[in-house]
Each structure stands twice: as structure tokens, then as C-alpha cells.
Amino acid sequence: MAVLRNKPFANNVDVELFFKSEAKLIAKLKRMEMREADKEVITKMLPQLESARSKLSNAQPSGSVDISDFAVFINWAIEFCNGASVELEVKSLENAVKDTQAASEKAKHDL
Numbered sequence: 001m002a003v004l005r006n007k008p009f010a011n012n013v014d015v016e017l018f019f020k021s022e023a024k025l026i027a028k029l030k031r032m033e034m035r036e037a038d039k040e041v042i043t044k045m046l047p048q049l050e051s052a053r054s055k056l057s058n059a060q061p062s063g064s065v066d067i068s069d070f071a072v073f074i075n076w077a078i079e080f081c082n083g084a085s086v087e088l089e090v091k092s093l094e095n096a097v098k099d100t101q102a103a104s105e106k107a108k109h110d111l
Contacts, residue, residue, distance in 0.1 A: 003077045037084035046081040
């Protein structure tokens, strides 16, 4: 949920709110922009998500509650984080190119 919130943390209320309405959850997923993700959140959450996926895939159903259906959200979040990492790097490089071009133009103008 932290990834959906683009914040370094989430709590049980956040989870409840996202899963309370399927339509709102789907709308939020569609609005997510990889280039707008917080790099710190992505970097922090990716190892936690990968660990959760591993634990979930190795878990035996306990009692009558089978949470394996929720693995799709963990998988989505991992792929989003991976994609966001790439997009954020591309965005950073594009900004560096713009800054370099601006500095080059300024230098030409100052001559």
C-alpha cells in the first residue's frame, strides 16, 4: 500500500480503504505514474515486496484463510517498482541532458 500512496509507509486503515471499493482501487492503479514515484519509496519497498512474495509463495494455508489470491497485488507492486526505477533513471538522465544543453547554450552566449 505504501507504493500506492507513494509514501514510505502504510497502515491497516490504508489497506482497508484501498480494498473497500474495487472501482476506487482500479482507478488508483490506472492513475499511477512510474515517473512520479518517489525513488526513496521504491528503493525501500522493493526488497520488502520481494520478501513478502517469497513468504507468500512458500506459505501453507493457515486455517480457513487463504491469502494467496492477494499475490497479484504484490506482483503488481514489484513490477511497478522495477518499472519506476527505470523510468526515474531515464527522467534523471533527460534532466541532465537538458541542464547540459542549457549550460552549453549559456557558454556559447557568454563568448
